[in-house]
Amino acid sequence: MDKIVWNDEVFSVGHALMDQHHQQLVAYINQLMELLDQPQPDEVEYLRILSAVGEYVDLHFTVEEELLRRAEYPDLEFHHQQHSGYADKIGECIALADVGQIVFVTEFLERWLLKHILAEDMNSSFGVYFSHKSNYNNMIHND
DSSP states (O other), X not given: OOOOOOOHHHHOOSOHHHHHHHHHHHHHHHHHHHHHTSSSOOHHHHHHHHHHHHHHHHHHHHHHHHHHHHTXXXXXXXXXXXXXXXXXXXXXXXXXXXXXXXXXXXXXXXXXXXXXXXXXXISSHHHHHXXXXXXXXXXXXXX
16 A cells, blocks of 8 residues: 655645644554554554544544634534544544454545545635635634
């Protein structure tokens, strides 16, 4: 399985903090891919990475939704529902917590993240909202 290589032209949603979050999620998925290269993946490391993914996804969704709330994003409820569905699915993957499922879980997380960034955050009105809201990029720092 090939690692995800971050490229701003492909993955940037036009908001520095959200791009940093997405890059961290890419890094976690790439760590899982590195484990796949091992003849016998380390179960403790696998569980550590899965736990970190779960915690970071929760943080990411919370921050993203707060930014959208402050920006009065019109489709916030729909976006929240998408997040809730993904959080549930990611939670199920973490609950499996079986290193024998590492291929399935890693492939799922990779597909989810790429869909989250490319289809939901960037290619929808959400991505445009990030890019065009005049003071949106600075909102998180104005508290």
